[in-house]
Amino acid sequence: MIRYHMINGELAPAAEASVHVTDLGLLRGYAIFDYLLTREGQPMFLDDYLSRLLRSAELLRLDLPFDRQELRRQVLQLVQANEMREGGIRFLVTGGPSPDGYTPAATPTVLILAHPMPRFDPQTYEQGTRLLLYEYRRDIPEVKTTNYIIGIYQLPRLQAAGASEVLYHDGRHIFETTRSNFFVVKKDGTIVTAEQGVLKGITRKNVLRLAQEEFPVELRPPAIDELHDAAEAFVTSTIKRVAPVVQVDDIVIGSGRPGPVAAHLREKLIAFEQQYIARAAPSS
Amino acid sequence: MIRYHMINGELAPAAEASVHVTDLGLLRGYAIFDYLLTREGQPMFLDDYLSRLLRSAELLRLDLPFDRQELRRQVLQLVQANEMREGGIRFLVTGGPSPDGYTPAATPTVLILAHPMPRFDPQTYEQGTRLLLYEYRRDIPEVKTTNYIIGIYQLPRLQAAGASEVLYHDGRHIFETTRSNFFVVKKDGTIVTAEQGVLKGITRKNVLRLAQEEFPVELRPPAIDELHDAAEAFVTSTIKRVAPVVQVDDIVIGSGRPGPVAAHLREKLIAFEQQYIARAAPSS
CATH class of the missing domain: 3.20.10.10 (D-amino Acid Aminotransferase, subunit A, domain 2)
Structure with a gap:
């Protein structure tokens, strides 16, 4: 049961977790993401996924307001808040609430979403x-x-x-x-x-x-x-x-x-x- | 001054207008849009824009819950609610809140957003x-x-x-x-x-x-x-x-x-x- 997502560094109740309609991730698809699994309560290979996320952000000039250490802390907090043993963790970094519907905001929107373990047919x-x-x-x-x-x-x-x-x-x-x-x-x-x-x-x-x-x-x-x-x-x-x-x-x-x-x-x-x-x- | 947007057929105060983080428009960029101007209170060439929107939706298999007549009504309601003489109107139709972060929902999310008149340097x-x-x-x-x-x-x-x-x-x-x-x-x-x-x-x-x-x-x-x-x-x-x-x-x-x-x-x-x-x- 997913109870929380993380929005810009703050836990938000899952049902209400949303982004504003001016967000460039929504209006123009200007966004990167990454996705990892948690097994036995451990975010698997988290540092590898964080490296890729940081590289994607750099290449799209999304100036992340959080460093690797802080993102890792947020993931662990989210896993704990959801008491998640097995599940999916999705990072999503967008161009933020755009002033004109096209130009990226100075600070991106940073979401960390918790998901149930995805089904994959064995x-x-x-x-x-x-x-x-x-x-x-x-x-x-x-x-x-x-x-x-x-x-x-x-x-x-x-x-x-x-x-x-x-x-x-x-x-x-x-x-x-x-x-x-x-x-x-x-x-x-x-x-x-x-x-x-x-x-x-x-x-x-x-x-x-x-x-x-x-x-x-x-x-x-x-x-x-x-x-x-x-x-x-x-x-x-x-x-x-x-x-x-x-x-x-x-x-x-x-x-x-x-x-x-x-x-x-x-x-x-x-x-x-x-x-x-x-x-x-x-x-x- | 933009006071309202339209979300799934309902007026929503602009500051709070948002979509859920599971929306496929945000997670996977699965969305179409269209954009027209209002001049002297008239949504310019609205029927042409609606035709293109409906065609885009059909091509991406987004099963719009509103027909042309109802979308036109919503645009006029939004223009009136914002007392908009000159401005921009953006349709945005997404794959909706996805059950698995990938498959489109049965019913798309339909946004109609009001924007200030965009600046274009004469x-x-x-x-x-x-x-x-x-x-x-x-x-x-x-x-x-x-x-x-x-x-x-x-x-x-x-x-x-x-x-x-x-x-x-x-x-x-x-x-x-x-x-x-x-x-x-x-x-x-x-x-x-x-x-x-x-x-x-x-x-x-x-x-x-x-x-x-x-x-x-x-x-x-x-x-x-x-x-x-x-x-x-x-x-x-x-x-x-x-x-x-x-x-x-x-x-x-x-x-x-x-x-x-x-x-x-x-x-x-x-x-x-x-x-x-x-x-x-x-x-x-």
Whole structure:
């Protein structure tokens, strides 16, 4: 049960938490966000998410009134106020209440929202997921902006096809999906994923680190053509962790069944998370 | 003085007018809007703006709970409540309070906001304005979405260059600026402006109608190369009406001074507006 959100550093009852209609995040979509999970009461990899948030804010010239230490304090206060063991935490930083409906305010609006733990169907790990190709690049891909019009616009088409997300490409190479990073596993075991022109996922970073202990890794956007000859494919995201991809448009990936590399990396990631929780928990 | 906005069909005091933090317009930029002016108490070309709003909503599958007649009634109520003679009216329709922070709600949020009359420097008509080229196409150009990240992101660069807007192109052809339609006047008097892949401005429509009475018109995106040989260029928008463009990047347009065609069309547009006001005003 979510009882509070944090608005500009102050707890606000969830039902009444709102932003003024002149806010540039609402009027012009001028906003960045970030999203992490709390497991066993621990905001997972909070410092990594804060680093990305601060970088997004800097790139969009949103002059945050709170530093890393204060944002961390606000997250912990929000988790405590909601007695949240498992759930989602969303940062949202907007251009603020604009004087003219276009120019950013001197001070951004800073929201930290608490959400129930998102549902993700565990059958995806056993059955795999389908993606649909879509020629598109996000406007400023390295910044986690709130612009999801293309992804949301495609929802009915995805539903009709039994697919979970659209996979963005530039006609030759694959970059990312709407909300995940995308990986190809070649038949020789090499793992390939884009390094430039994508949002650098925190789960992507953790999975790459774990993968590099055992597999060769190539940091470059996979070619669409490589899908035909791939052993496996998978996506990573905060919510999905490592989810196997079994089909892209009409291209069946590998055997058409979830592959062992994705399953192995997911297990390693869960173990890595457990280590994080154990380290973060106050010793009793 | 703005005292009220309209939220989901109800007047709300301006200072308290807000949307909940779960609104998809805020969280994911899933929103459309439209903007018109009120002159002498008349919402100018309201039916044209309503048509475009309804079309944008349909294209983004935002199932408006109000029909054209009811939206018109709400606008008139808002104008009356604010005793607004001259000002701006903004429609904003969002994906509503999302159950999961991603999926649109069954019923959109519908805001109608009242704004003071925007300032536009009349010296622009005498001195002309500069634009900067930028290779970019809006995501769904025919829909007036709230995604203005690129335009706002470029504000400091524009300011440094003494330019007013970025002019979007695809490497060869020019489509539109962030907030205006773009026109080239060739040396033989032909007027050229894009018809596809741009937001169809209401001012663009009115200006084209008036232009076609006197000038040949070609509805196609002007080539960047044509700027070198153009007699004039201008932009049209609700706020700017017809504003002469004297320079694009380093390309001086024509004589480098505002041209007669833009000035003439602006005069015709003002006369056309006066006719609209005279027709719309209740006979006394």
